Amino acid sequence: MSRRDFPRIHFYDQDFVDIYDRTWAWVQDCWDKGPENSAITGKFFSYPESATLTQMDAILSSFFLVYSNRIFQANPTLDAFYERQEESGAIRHAYDIQSGAPQMDESNPEGIGIPLFAWAEHNLYHKAANKKRIKEVLPILKRYNDWIEATFKHENGLYSVPWTATGMFNAPREKTVYPIDFNAMMAINVLYMAAIADILNDKDSSFRYKKQYFSLKTRINSLMWDSDDGFYYDLDKAGKKIKVKTLAGYWTLLAEIPNEDKAEQLIAKLHNPEFFGAPHPFPSVALNEESFSEAGDGYCGSVFPHLNFMVIKGLERYQQWDLARECAIRHLYFILDSMINEEADSKAMLYEAYLPTKQGPASWSGEPPALPIAFPRPHYLTFDALSTICLTVENIVGLTISLPRKTVDWIIPNMEIMGIENLSLKKNLITILSNKSGRGWEIRMESEKLYYFTINILNKKKKTLPIPSGKCSMLIDKL
Numbered sequence: 001m002s003r004r005d006f007p008r009i010h011f012y013d014q015d016f017v018d019i020y021d022r023t024w025a026w027v028q029d030c031w032d033k034g035p036e037n038s039a040i041t042g043k044f045f046s047y048p049e050s051a052t053l054t055q056m057d058a059i060l061s062s063f064f065l066v067y068s069n070r071i072f073q074a075n076p077t078l079d080a081f082y083e084r085q086e087e088s089g090a091i092r093h094a095y096d097i098q099s100g101a102p103q104m105d106e107s108n109p110e111g112i113g114i115p116l117f118a119w120a121e122h123n124l125y126h127k128a129a130n131k132k133r134i135k136e137v138l139p140i141l142k143r144y145n146d147w148i149e150a151t152f153k154h155e156n157g158l159y160s161v162p163w164t165a166t167g168m169f170n171a172p173r174e175k176t177v178y179p180i181d182f183n184a185m186m187a188i189n190v191l192y193m194a195a196i197a198d199i200l201n202d203k204d205s206s207f208r209y210k211k212q213y214f215s216l217k218t219r220i221n222s223l224m225w226d227s228d229d230g231f232y233y234d235l236d237k238a239g240k241k242i243k244v245k246t247l248a249g250y251w252t253l254l255a256e257i258p259n260e261d262k263a264e265q266l267i268a269k270l271h272n273p274e275f276f277g278a279p280h281p282f283p284s285v286a287l288n289e290e291s292f293s294e295a296g297d298g299y300c301g302s303v304f305p306h307l308n309f310m311v312i313k314g315l316e317r318y319q320q321w322d323l324a325r326e327c328a329i330r331h332l333y334f335i336l337d338s339m340i341n342e343e344a345d346s347k348a349m350l351y352e353a354y355l356p357t358k359q360g361p362a363s364w365s366g367e368p369p370a371l372p373i374a375f376p377r378p379h380y381l382t383f384d385a386l387s388t389i390c391l392t393v394e395n396i397v398g399l400t401i402s403l404p405r406k407t408v409d410w411i412i413p414n415m416e417i418m419g420i421e422n423l424s425l426k427k428n429l430i431t432i433l434s435n436k437s438g439r440g441w442e443i444r445m446e447s448e449k450l451y452y453f454t455i456n457i458l459n460k461k462k463k464t465l466p467i468p469s470g471k472c473s474m475l476i477d478k479l
Helices: 014-030 055-065 075-082 117-128 131-152 180-199 203-223 247-254 260-271 305-317 321-337 381-397
Strands: 008-010 031-033 043-045 052-054 094-096 399-402 407-412 418-425 428-437 440-447 451-457 461-467 470-475
Touching (some): 008 014, 014 055, 014 321, 052 075, 055 117, 055 305, 055 381, 075 117, 075 131, 117 180, 131 180, 131 203, 180 203, 180 247, 247 305, 260 305, 305 381, 321 381, 381 399, 381 418, 399 418, 407 428, 428 451, 440 451
Parallel strands (some): 407 451
Antiparallel strands (some): 008 418, 031 043, 052 094, 399 407, 428 440, 440 470
16 A cells, blocks of 8 residues: 555444545545636635635544545645735635635624634644644734634623634524633633644743633633533623533533533533433433424534534543543444435435434424525535544544654554554554454554554553564553
């Protein structure tokens, strides 16, 4: 296999391998360039035939494109937004591909999008080790952060933006003025800006963004946490909690905002069938809310792969590895079971959103509202590939990779045949596979350069070893 092939995964359930492979074939349909004489040039990731490039597509797609062995570059779509940064520091949530003009409307007059560029760039750095890039990007992120601070931050220390800015277009949050998800996203953004500054040894910037993070964390905990309900809520214009439990509250886990006690209360609701413990994890609205719909009805109960990705990554922050993996596997089984669409001549399909209590794509319980796009969109890979590629590599197979550190961590919750083959780490192809031989369970590795491998088996055996270039193997029983 050459570097121009996608990395292969091995897993005991071949269906997981098949959907991983098929997703890369579908990504090809989203990797295109604008029409002739368009303002946005070069190739980028976008929903097929879309006239608009969105900030959400750019940021979320970067998390799975990094696993393409550079066949699909993760940075050009992000760069298309940086190139359009205004003098004020503003970057708008969408741009017309043909004209390059920002797309704004009455519901979002400033065109604010999800402020997660720093999270995406930090992840890119650990998969590509391009220090030059983060040095060039940090000033752009600083100006963007300053614009958000000046435009949306209020005297109470929280950010007030249209609640639809985070994409939850019809969630039961109509009176929201201070959205919990956007405020948690801002905490994530400055937390990773501080981490990027640390990589660059920029102590002043690191101190500034850590201070901003802890200030925002304190405000969210004091104003948006409800101790009686054990949940983070949106606030209305008067700063009063809007007591509707939506999955937006779980962005706080990814931002590392709750302490251990608060995190336990939040995580318990993910198990509880009264709240988010649906057969298909996790509905966008708690099951006991009046607005919850078993049909999904957009963000009134549908399961969205990008929100599941967020929750699962949040669980990792609190060392809930087993729960994160269990939920990732259950989620992927529901995706697999929902792939046959009888009305489409049994053509296998992925969907933007799924039913919360049974298999199948989300739908509307009544007359669907007038939307600019169909819902759920088929093959909306911005969301879907986070599950079929990212969660498969990172949570189901269990690999965490950092190229600058030259480390690969592998958490193995049970001994099964699985692993990854020919993953490109810059100029190094690696293969890590577990298999059962006549000598017992064995891990076989192949690499072109030295790296450090940390293996954690069943939370009972953990060891870090230098893996030399060439082929080698280790017996689990000998660890």
